[in-house]
Amino acid sequence: MNWKFTAIFAIGITISACQAPQTGQTNTAPANALTTNTSNNSFTTTSDTTKKTVPTDLQELARRIVTQSANVKEGEIVHISGSARDMELLENITIEIEKVGGHPLLTIGSERLAKKYYAEVPEKYDSQELKLGMALAKTVNVNISVDSTETEDLLAVVPPARFAASAKAGQPVAAEYIKNKVRSVNIGNDLYPTEWRAKRFEMPLDNFAKTFWQGVNLDYTSLQTTGETAKTALVGKEIEITHPNGTNLKMNIEGRPVYISDGIISEDDVQKGNLNVYLPAGEAAVTPVANSGDGKFVVEKQYFEGKEVNNLTLTFAGGKLTSMTGEGPGFEKLKANYDAFPEGKEVLGFVDIGINQNMKLAPSTKLGNWVSAGMVTVGTGNNTWANGTNNAAGGTAGHLAGATVKVDGKTIVENGVLKL
Numbered sequence: 001m002n003w004k005f006t007a008i009f010a011i012g013i014t015i016s017a018c019q020a021p022q023t024g025q026t027n028t029a030p031a032n033a034l035t036t037n038t039s040n041n042s043f044t045t046t047s048d049t050t051k052k053t054v055p056t057d058l059q060e061l062a063r064r065i066v067t068q069s070a071n072v073k074e075g076e077i078v079h080i081s082g083s084a085r086d087m088e089l090l091e092n093i094t095i096e097i098e099k100v101g102g103h104p105l106l107t108i109g110s111e112r113l114a115k116k117y118y119a120e121v122p123e124k125y126d127s128q129e130l131k132l133g134m135a136l137a138k139t140v141n142v143n144i145s146v147d148s149t150e151t152e153d154l155l156a157v158v159p160p161a162r163f164a165a166s167a168k169a170g171q172p173v174a175a176e177y178i179k180n181k182v183r184s185v186n187i188g189n190d191l192y193p194t195e196w197r198a199k200r201f202e203m204p205l206d207n208f209a210k211t212f213w214q215g216v217n218l219d220y221t222s223l224q225t226t227g228e229t230a231k232t233a234l235v236g237k238e239i240e241i242t243h244p245n246g247t248n249l250k251m252n253i254e255g256r257p258v259y260i261s262d263g264i265i266s267e268d269d270v271q272k273g274n275l276n277v278y279l280p281a282g283e284a285a286v287t288p289v290a291n292s293g294d295g296k297f298v299v300e301k302q303y304f305e306g307k308e309v310n311n312l313t314l315t316f317a318g319g320k321l322t323s324m325t326g327e328g329p330g331f332e333k334l335k336a337n338y339d340a341f342p343e344g345k346e347v348l349g350f351v352d353i354g355i356n357q358n359m360k361l362a363p364s365t366k367l368g369n370w371v372s373a374g375m376v377t378v379g380t381g382n383n384t385w386a387n388g389t390n391n392a393a394g395g396t397a398g399h400l401a402g403a404t405v406k407v408d409g410k411t412i413v414e415n416g417v418l419k420l
Helices: 058-069 084-099 111-120 123-127 131-137 160-179 195-200 205-216 220-233 267-272 331-340
Strands: 003-007 016-020 077-083 103-109 142-146 183-187 238-242 248-252 258-261 276-279 283-286 294-304 307-317 320-327 348-354 376-380 397-400 404-407 410-414
Touching (some): 058 084, 058 276, 084 142, 220 258, 258 276, 307 331
Parallel strands (some): 077 142, 142 183
Antiparallel strands (some): 283 348, 348 376
């Protein structure tokens, strides 16, 4: 179960204003030092890594990310982060930034470094003030990150309290990024092709990778048109979500802004506070009015740290999560991670609807995602990424296919089919 929030979970302050992993789960560690600095002022080489064939033009993708999605301008400082697996793409992005007169800072992390942090660094430093992170928040104009998660349960042995402490320490830095209107582009959106993700979505890895890159390379102009239609459809007083599995949730959305992830951060987006883009793009989200939200949302299938969770039932009253129940081997740990986070995690945060028609996954899987057209996601806690005001350190969320969504009685999703 994954959720979005702006946070500092860093290998060397790898700033990740992006879709974060499951509550408290991350494959990066909050160390306060930079690992690799690649710019026209400082250059550090690293050993060559085994190249993995990617079914897309990485040079053209880098150009689109820099000039369209992030809209990097001359003189801007851009932080790029990822792992050695994607070095070709990261290097291409770095050069594309310099080609438009920008100043890139490239940081590289690894799963080994993340594991060593939690194994060797004293727990007391999890809550240490992130001085370098704050300095960067006041310096950079853009963040570009590539999802680096290779091992699903990499940090399963780490106590939930350590993740909670790291997240809380990152809150002031995250707020500073929003204050300074730092733009953020994430490549992955919980769908970056790996063996374990392909298995979860019941697809051969090659097919899953092809679907992912097709979603990333979607025509953003067309997606912007769909996004505008979705924005209009989500303007109303009440949104209602129902499903044959027992889901029945209503909330007040009157006067709330609608967030659209259409692959591009425009000048208008920045002025309105829409600072984040997640690739593959294709989402329309709205946050509820305070103290609004009653009913329950049932997530039929998901995974937490590699273990299956079934029939996760989130029950809401007065805009707060009052009960969380579920089944399967992963539920107990999921609940323990949620409980470890401080106040604010229980507040109903957002409803997110997928609008990307290119992201068509195996019809047999009940596992959801953020962007497939007609997919519905409900989450609690931090919703600053969707123009909300809750900067909580934690939260929870789940995806549901096959739902019906109505705004003031008008159907916009019917049995999982987008009706815009």
